[in-house]
Amino acid sequence: MNNLVAIDLNLLVVLDALLAEQHVSRAALRLNKSQPAVSHALGRLRLLLDDPLLVRRGGKLLATPFARSLAPELAAVLTQLQALLTLPGFDPATAQRTFRLAMSDYGAALLLPRLTKLLRTEAPLCDLVVSQAGREMMQSQVIEGDIDLALGVFPDGRADVQAQVLFSEDFISVADRASFAGATTCSLADYLARPHILVALNAESTSEIETALGHLGAFRRNAVIVPHWHMAVDLVRGTDLILTVARRIVPVGDQTGGLFVFKPPVDIPSFAFRQIWHQRRDNDPAHIWLRQTVARLLSD
Structure with missing residues (x-):
């Protein structure tokens, strides 16, 4: 306990963050301090306590036995001083x-x-x-x-x-209105017969749609795979493609011009x-x- 009492209170807060995170950058982020400032504080703590406190092993920083032994005492000290060390309030009008x-x-x-x-x-x-x-x-x-x-x-x-x-979000399907010739719904057979657009970061991704179709033993052909949700809607215009995406990304009302928006003929759970x-x-x-x-x- 005497070791802790002799240390600047700001250093105690830094030590607590370092022992919790065992990572200088994350401790700095936790404290809203710069990484060099926390590294400097760690250096001072090592001198004051005559112990390395954190040592690098296998690419990670690990607390020394002495540092681990300090943790309960440190928690007790900071609990007693909690009222003095409370984070300041946040005023969005003036904060940087x-x-x-x-x-x-x-x-x-x-x-x-x-x-x-x-x-x-x-x-x-x-x-x-x-x-x-x-x-x-x-x-x-x-x-x-x-x-x-x-x-x-x-x-x-x-x-x-x-x-x-x-x-909570659910799925909706979109196609070019002209390609459906006045239809109001789309059967599962027609849905599977059409080529589709898949929104995914890579071709190996398994979407909620593929999972739902798999439960029916069905399979669709993803003729176009793109990583962006928003631009995918425009890709159906003037084509025979079907896009099934989150409902909130699809235009509504007057903005749906030229689009056929319909409920997918397969039960896809909301997310x-x-x-x-x-x-x-x-x-x-x-x-x-x-x-x-x-x-x-x-x-x-």
């Missing part, structure tokens, strides 16, 4: 922050126009960086601390990854569209504001 989000172009089409407009009016000093990746990669980026939020279809998984369902984040972000006021803002914008 970079928010990093990952999502597909489906999520981007639904969220980004509204989120960008809101940030420019309510949080003008906050910047936004958006990336795209597969589901597994986005979840990994959340765990590693590379992004703040990931939006998409994610399975229930790790206890340290939090999730919030933003809405939950979620935002996920690492639990280290749970109590960050800026992150709480971001999560609540995203949920509000997508609640329509």
